[in-house]
Amino acid sequence: MNKLRTFLRFLVFFLPFTAHADLTVEIVGGAAQQIPIAVVPFAQQTPVSGQRDTIANVIGADLRRSGLFRVLETRGVANQPSDVSQVSYSDWAAIQAQALTIGSVETLPGNRLKVSFRLLDVYKQTQLVGMEYNITPAQLRMTAHKIADVIYQKLTGEQGVFATRIAYVSKSGGRYALQVADSDGYNPQTVVSSVEPIISPVWSPDGTKLAYVSFEKKKPIIYVQSLVSGQRTVLANFKGNNSAPSWSPDGKRLAIVLTYAANSQIYAINADGTGLQQLTRTSAIDTEPVWSPDGRYIYFTSDRGGSPQVYRMPSSGGEASRMTFDGGYIVSPRISPDGKLLAYVRRDGGQFKVAVQDLQSGQVQVLSNGAKDESPSFAPNGRMILHATRVGSRGTLAAVSADGKVKQRLTESSGDVREPAWGPVVNQ
Amino acid sequence: MNKNIVMSVLLVAMLAACSSKAVKETPQAAVEDKSPAVSQTTGGNETATSGVSDSSLSSNPLTDPNNILSKRSVYFDYDSDAIKAEFRPLVEAHAQYLNSHNNAKVFLQGNTDDRGTREYNLSLGQRRAVAVKKALNLLGVKDAQIETVSFGKEKANGACSSDSCWQQDRRVELQYQGE
Structure with a gap:
């Protein structure tokens, strides 16, 4: 908790703040089997306006957005418990709730809050999990996301990723801004902005840094910027282009793409900019490297076979094997956190869509339905894939579950949003 | 005095x-910049000097609208990096200028149209920049005077829906250091 608190304080003081519109998330589809859950507004000792509803609303919105839950209306129910002793299970069984979340917010000395919550099984009339958080008022939303993560994990068996953040680039009035927001689009903050394009942001595995490509010096240069101090360093500024950064799973190295005076080729470099090593040596285009989660391989895009396809090579370089055969244009490979799925962008009759390929069976499923979809990014639990899409001539973000069943649209009220990157789960 | x-x-x-x-x-x-080829150059002074020494005091050949050197865009066909015949005179004129101004340095900025993904288009734009570089090399221009970079589709017109519109984006622009 202390770490998070320090982190938030740093964000406030060291990052150049610009007011930016929140992203709004809209659910387009849901899973066939949704878990019915009731989230009772949290009781509050000394009510502070807005706070009572904040927690229950954020939890409810998170669970609903996942597509795996049906969040029930609680207002008509007479029983409004905040403690186990007050629960009348029959009231909640009557509205077909399978699970019930109750809790309270207590004010502590020194402007701190104690948030308690319990998740109850309505049929078995037992507690599934209970937790307490000692926080500052500013941490209320993030705490609600953490509670939603606990509920999600308990009821689905999968890791929750609501208490994570996303990075993306917004373009508004001729200015590009690299932004970081909570996973639900709230609390957007500008990390860096420029009149020249910014592309390809990627999170360091520990979630404290972003690597990205900025054209501010009229050529693509890779920077690494700390989200804690706001300080940034040049990772690669060689002759020609410097682009497509990707962190190794241990965070010590990055795969990057350099050109010098020829076509794009893949290199590896230490996170401090030393130890440059060339990994591919072809006359073709080799670009968009991504490490496999176990660090053994690098997947990348190459047109060595005539059209762009995904290949894989050992992460120290060496012979590459072709991974995709279907379609004339397959680019932007991304590997799921469990290493089993390969997501990419595929051209289909002039349209660009996000597809996923099972690395074992080879089976391919087209997931997105836009015409110009790109930049897929797996959620840290692998369930959703965030990607860029277009609505009219405006760029916006969308997410689709890896099985294609749940779809979300993230829209900003103004401007153009692209290049999303889902951040890792950070343990506090 | x-x-x-x-x-x-x-x-x-x-x-x-x-x-x-x-x-x-x-x-x-x-x-x-860790590339030795780039760190050898000393900034924007050369272009300013060469502009004055070159021709009549009033006009810099690089910016004189009547001079072919003021033409800076080489356009390409879809999915192609072949330099079309109509752009040969332009490339030859710039080669001649670079050969007679050893301190001048040119950036070849590759661009693509809006279709396709950002990083792959960055590589495609680079391929076009490399094609122009090779043409300049064949005409005697040294590598140290050329830097190939790409903007990919970042400068492309996102509202295009016809090839006459997309064609405007598929280009390499020549920009001299200091401009």
Whole structure:
């Protein structure tokens, strides 16, 4: 908790703040089997306006957005418990709730809050999990996301990723801004902005840094910027282009793409900019490297076979094997956190869509339905894939579950949003 | 007389101030830039000098609209990096200029149309820049005078829906250092 608190304080003081519109998330589809859950507004000792509803609303919105839950209306129910002793299970069984979340917010000395919550099984009339958080008022939303993560994990068996953040680039009035927001689009903050394009942001595995490509010096240069101090360093500024950064799973190295005076080729470099090593040596285009989660391989895009396809090579370089055969244009490979799925962008009759390929069976499923979809990014639990899409001539973000069943649209009220990157789960 | 000396001293001081300002950026660029080929160049002075020494005082051939050197865009067909015949004279004129101005340095900026993904288009734009570089090399221009970079589709017109529109984006632009 202390770490998070320090982190938030740093964000406030060291990052150049610009007011930016929140992203709004809209659910387009849901899973066939949704878990019915009731989230009772949290009781509050000394009510502070807005706070009572904040927690229950954020939890409810998170669970609903996942597509795996049906969040029930609680207002008509007479029983409004905040403690186990007050629960009348029959009231909640009557509205077909399978699970019930109750809790309270207590004010502590020194402007701190104690948030308690319990998740109850309505049929078995037992507690599934209970937790307490000692926080500052500013941490209320993030705490609600953490509670939603606990509920999600308990009821689905999968890791929750609501208490994570996303990075993306917004373009508004001729200015590009690299932004970081909570996973639900709230609390957007500008990390860096420029009149020249910014592309390809990627999170360091520990979630404290972003690597990205900025054209501010009229050529693509890779920077690494700390989200804690706001300080940034040049990772690669060689002759020609410097682009497509990707962190190794241990965070010590990055795969990057350099050109010098020829076509794009893949290199590896230490996170401090030393130890440059060339990994591919072809006359073709080799670009968009991504490490496999176990660090053994690098997947990348190459047109060595005539059209762009995904290949894989050992992460120290060496012979590459072709991974995709279907379609004339397959680019932007991304590997799921469990290493089993390969997501990419595929051209289909002039349209660009996000597809996923099972690395074992080879089976391919087209997931997105836009015409110009790109930049897929797996959620840290692998369930959703965030990607860029277009609505009219405006760029916006969308997410689709890896099985294609749940779809979300993230829209900003103004401007153009692209290049999303889902951040890792950070343990506090 | 004295006044003149004072003036010249002042001028020199001002120029020194200017150049020290310009030089200030160079070490920074050299630190960031690990490529020896780039760190050899000393900034934007060359283009300014060559512009004056080259022709009539009033016009820089690079910016004179009547001079072919002011034409800076080479356009390409879809999915192609072949330089079309109509752009040969342009490429030849710039090769001649670079060959006669050894301190001049040109950036070849590759661009693509809006279709496709950002990083892959960056590589496609680079391929076009490399095609123009190779043409310049064949005409005798040294590698040290050329840097190929790509903007991919970042400068493309997102509202295009016809090839006549997309065609405007598929180009390499020649920009001289200091411009």
